[in-house]
Amino acid sequence: MQDRQEYISQVVVTAEQMRDIEGRIFAAKMPVAALMEKVAGLIFRRIQVIIPPYPIPDQGKSRVGILVGPGHNGGDALVVARELHFRGYEVRIYSAFSKLKELTSQHLHYAQSLGIPCYQELTQLSDCDFFIDGLFGLGLEKAIANPIASTINQINNWHKPIISIDLPSGLHTDTGEVLGTAIRATYTFCLGLWKLGFLQDQALDYIGKAELIDFDIPLADVQAVLQDAPQIKRITKATALSTLPLPRPPVTHKYKEGHLLLICGSRRYAGGAILTALGARASGVGMLSIAVPESLKQLLVSHLPEALIIGCPETETGAIAHLQLPEKTDLSSFNAIACGPGLTKDATSIVEQVITSDRSLVLDADGLNILAQLGTIPTLKKRQAATVLTPHTGEFQRLFHDIADPKEDRVKAVQSAAMQTGAVVLLKGARTAISNPQGFVWINPESTPALARGGSGDVLTGLLGGLLAQAATKQIAVEDIVATAAWWHSQAGILAAQERTELGVDALTLTQYLMKVVSN
Ligand SMILES: NC(=O)C1=CN([C@@H]2O[C@H](COP(=O)(O)OP(=O)(O)OC[C@H]3O[C@@H](n4cnc5c(N)ncnc54)[C@H](OP(=O)(O)O)[C@@H]3O)[C@@H](O)[C@H]2O)[C@@H](O)CC1
Ligand SMILES: Nc1ncnc2c1ncn2[C@@H]1O[C@H](COP(=O)(O)OP(=O)(O)O)[C@@H](O)[C@H]1O
Ligand SMILES: [K+]
Structure with missing residues (x-):
C-alpha cells in the first residue's frame, strides 16, 4: 500500500x-x-x-x-x-x-x-x-x-x-x-x-x-x-517524476533514448516551430528531427544546432506540402511523431500521412483543426498505434461538437472524447484534464494563469513528444507520460511566475524553466 x-x-x-x-x-x-x-x-x-x-x-x-x-x-x-x-x-x-x-x-x-x-x-x-x-x-x-x-x-x-x-x-x-x-x-x-x-x-x-x-x-x-x-486521479509530483526517464542507464546511445519527429511551422508561423522544438529539447530526447517548410530550415538550424532539420517542399502559402524525409528514412525510423503547431490548415496531406503511420502520434493545434475537417472519429479509426490529442477548449469543440460540451463538465467531456476515439485526450485549461480510452482521468491540480499566453501550448507538444519517444522502448502507459508532461509544463510555469511574476512567463522563457523543475 x-x-x-x-x-x-x-x-x-x-x-x-x-x-x-x-x-x-x-x-x-x-x-x-x-x-x-x-x-x-x-x-x-x-x-x-x-x-x-x-x-x-x-x-x-x-x-x-x-x-x-x-x-x-x-x-x-x-x-x-x-x-x-x-x-x-x-x-x-x-x-x-x-x-x-x-x-x-x-x-x-x-x-x-x-x-x-x-x-x-x-x-x-x-x-x-x-x-x-x-x-x-x-x-x-x-x-x-x-x-x-x-x-x-x-x-x-x-x-x-x-x-x-x-x-x-x-x-x-x-x-x-x-x-x-x-x-x-x-x-x-x-x-x-x-x-x-x-x-x-x-x-x-x-x-x-x-x-x-x-x-x-x-x-x-x-x-x-x-x-x-x-477513476479520476490528481497528478502528483511523485507520480509525475516516477515516469521520467531518469536516471538514464549508464550504457545507452542516442537512438535508445528515443527519436522524435516534430512536424511543425509554416512561413506564417515560424516561431511555433522553434518553441515546439525547444520543448522537445528540454525532454532530453535522444534524437530530434524537425520537419519544417524548406524556407524555415536555416532558422531552425540556428536555434537548434543539435537537431536534424528536414526542409520540406512548400505550398504557395508557405505550409508544408508533403513530408520529404532523407534517404533511407521513413516514418518507422522514429519512436514518436508530434505534429501540428504552426502548420496552418494548408498542411492537410501531411496530417493524413502521419495518421496512417504506425508510430505513437501527438496531434496539436492545426493538426487538430485538420483532423476535425477530415472527420475526427472515422479518421482516428485508421490509427494502429497510440494517439494523443491535445486540444484547448476551442479545438476540442471543433473536434467533438457532436460528442461532448467542455463548457458544462470538462471531465465528463474529455472522458467521452477519449472513449469514443480510442485516443488519449488532453483538454488544456487551468486544470488540464487527461483521459485514456477506458475513461480513466488524470487532472493536473496546480498551474498558473501565467501560462495563458500564445506559444505555451507549443512547448507542451514538444515536451510531450520527446517524453513519448523516450518511453517507446519502456513499458509505461501513454496516459502516464501525458500526465507527466502536463505536470512538468505547469510546474515550469509556476516556478517561472514565482521568479518573474505572472507577466514574465513568455513561452521562450518557459522552455528555460523546464529543466529547473526536475533538477530542483
Ligand atoms: N455526512 C457526514 O457524515 C459528514 C458530513 N460533514 C459535513 O456535512 C456536509 C453534508 O451535510 P448534509 O448532507 O447535511 O448537506 P448540507 O450540504 O449541509 O446541506 C443540505 C441541506 O441543505 C438543504 N438544501 C439543499 N439545497 C438547497 C437549496 N438550494 N436551498 C435551500 N436549501 C437547500 C437540504 O434540505 P432539503 O432540500 O433536503 O430539504 C439539506 O437540509 C458536508 O459537506 C460536510 O460539511 C462532515 O461533518 C463530515 C461528516
Ligand atoms: N488560466 C490558466 N491557468 C493555467 N494554465 C493555463 C491557463 N490558460 C492556459 N493554460 C495552459 O497554457 C497552455 C496554452 O496552450 P494553447 O492554448 O495551445 O496555446 P498556444 O496554442 O498559443 O501554444 C496549455 O497548456 C494550458 O493548459
Ligand atoms: K460551505
Missing part, C-alpha cells in the same frame, strides 16, 4: 462516492456527532493559524461571522463557532433557516446557551472581520434562490476573507458549476477527500486557496467504494 498521504492526494471523488464512503463509516458505528466534532476540530485548528484571535496586539478580538445552513455543513460551522468562542474570538452566528437537521439544531442551541449571539439578519454581521461559510456542502443539489441567494451576494460584496467548509456554498460538488449563486471563498477546506468540483475550471474563481483536511477516513472504505482503482 502506498503511503497514505500520497494516496489521499491522488484520489478524487464525486458527491455520490463520498456519501457511499461516509455511509460505510457510519455503518461501522462511528457516531455522526463524533465525526462532526473531529472534522470541525481540525478545521478550527487551521483557522486559528490563518486568523489568530488577537491579530493585532491591543486592538481587540477578531470578529468572526458564522454562516449556518440547514444541514451538517451548518453543524460543522457551529462546532467551529463554539471552539472559536472558547479561544477568545468574538463570534456571531447567522442562521436564517426555519428547519435544521437534528444535530445542527442541537449545536445551535448549545452555542446560544453559551451566549453566542445568533441573528436572522445579515446586517448584524456587517462589521465582522472574516466569515466561516457553513451554508451548504455536499448536500446542495438544487439552485440557491432568494433570500439565501441575496445573502450570499451581499457577503461577497463585503470583500472580507471567507473560509468555506467543504465547498464554497453554491458550487456543484462534481461539476463545480454555480447553482444560482455561490460564495467566493478566500480559503476552502475540502473535507476528507478531494471532490471533483475542485478540479473543474469553472469552480476556480470561487474556491480561493484550497486545502484538504484529512480526517482519517479508512483507506479500506475508500478503496471499497472506488473499487481499488480510482
Whole structure:
C-alpha cells in the first residue's frame, strides 16, 4: 500500500462516492456527532493559524461571522463557532433557516446557551472581520434562490476573507458549476477527500486557496467504494517524476533514448516551430528531427544546432506540402511523431500521412483543426498505434461538437472524447484534464494563469513528444507520460511566475524553466 498521504492526494471523488464512503463509516458505528466534532476540530485548528484571535496586539478580538445552513455543513460551522468562542474570538452566528437537521439544531442551541449571539439578519454581521461559510456542502443539489441567494451576494460584496467548509456554498460538488449563486471563498477546506468540483475550471474563481483536511477516513472504505482503482486521479509530483526517464542507464546511445519527429511551422508561423522544438529539447530526447517548410530550415538550424532539420517542399502559402524525409528514412525510423503547431490548415496531406503511420502520434493545434475537417472519429479509426490529442477548449469543440460540451463538465467531456476515439485526450485549461480510452482521468491540480499566453501550448507538444519517444522502448502507459508532461509544463510555469511574476512567463522563457523543475 502506498503511503497514505500520497494516496489521499491522488484520489478524487464525486458527491455520490463520498456519501457511499461516509455511509460505510457510519455503518461501522462511528457516531455522526463524533465525526462532526473531529472534522470541525481540525478545521478550527487551521483557522486559528490563518486568523489568530488577537491579530493585532491591543486592538481587540477578531470578529468572526458564522454562516449556518440547514444541514451538517451548518453543524460543522457551529462546532467551529463554539471552539472559536472558547479561544477568545468574538463570534456571531447567522442562521436564517426555519428547519435544521437534528444535530445542527442541537449545536445551535448549545452555542446560544453559551451566549453566542445568533441573528436572522445579515446586517448584524456587517462589521465582522472574516466569515466561516457553513451554508451548504455536499448536500446542495438544487439552485440557491432568494433570500439565501441575496445573502450570499451581499457577503461577497463585503470583500472580507471567507473560509468555506467543504465547498464554497453554491458550487456543484462534481461539476463545480454555480447553482444560482455561490460564495467566493478566500480559503476552502475540502473535507476528507478531494471532490471533483475542485478540479473543474469553472469552480476556480470561487474556491480561493484550497486545502484538504484529512480526517482519517479508512483507506479500506475508500478503496471499497472506488473499487481499488480510482477513476479520476490528481497528478502528483511523485507520480509525475516516477515516469521520467531518469536516471538514464549508464550504457545507452542516442537512438535508445528515443527519436522524435516534430512536424511543425509554416512561413506564417515560424516561431511555433522553434518553441515546439525547444520543448522537445528540454525532454532530453535522444534524437530530434524537425520537419519544417524548406524556407524555415536555416532558422531552425540556428536555434537548434543539435537537431536534424528536414526542409520540406512548400505550398504557395508557405505550409508544408508533403513530408520529404532523407534517404533511407521513413516514418518507422522514429519512436514518436508530434505534429501540428504552426502548420496552418494548408498542411492537410501531411496530417493524413502521419495518421496512417504506425508510430505513437501527438496531434496539436492545426493538426487538430485538420483532423476535425477530415472527420475526427472515422479518421482516428485508421490509427494502429497510440494517439494523443491535445486540444484547448476551442479545438476540442471543433473536434467533438457532436460528442461532448467542455463548457458544462470538462471531465465528463474529455472522458467521452477519449472513449469514443480510442485516443488519449488532453483538454488544456487551468486544470488540464487527461483521459485514456477506458475513461480513466488524470487532472493536473496546480498551474498558473501565467501560462495563458500564445506559444505555451507549443512547448507542451514538444515536451510531450520527446517524453513519448523516450518511453517507446519502456513499458509505461501513454496516459502516464501525458500526465507527466502536463505536470512538468505547469510546474515550469509556476516556478517561472514565482521568479518573474505572472507577466514574465513568455513561452521562450518557459522552455528555460523546464529543466529547473526536475533538477530542483
Ligand atoms: N455526512 C457526514 O457524515 C459528514 C458530513 N460533514 C459535513 O456535512 C456536509 C453534508 O451535510 P448534509 O448532507 O447535511 O448537506 P448540507 O450540504 O449541509 O446541506 C443540505 C441541506 O441543505 C438543504 N438544501 C439543499 N439545497 C438547497 C437549496 N438550494 N436551498 C435551500 N436549501 C437547500 C437540504 O434540505 P432539503 O432540500 O433536503 O430539504 C439539506 O437540509 C458536508 O459537506 C460536510 O460539511 C462532515 O461533518 C463530515 C461528516
Ligand atoms: N488560466 C490558466 N491557468 C493555467 N494554465 C493555463 C491557463 N490558460 C492556459 N493554460 C495552459 O497554457 C497552455 C496554452 O496552450 P494553447 O492554448 O495551445 O496555446 P498556444 O496554442 O498559443 O501554444 C496549455 O497548456 C494550458 O493548459
Ligand atoms: K460551505
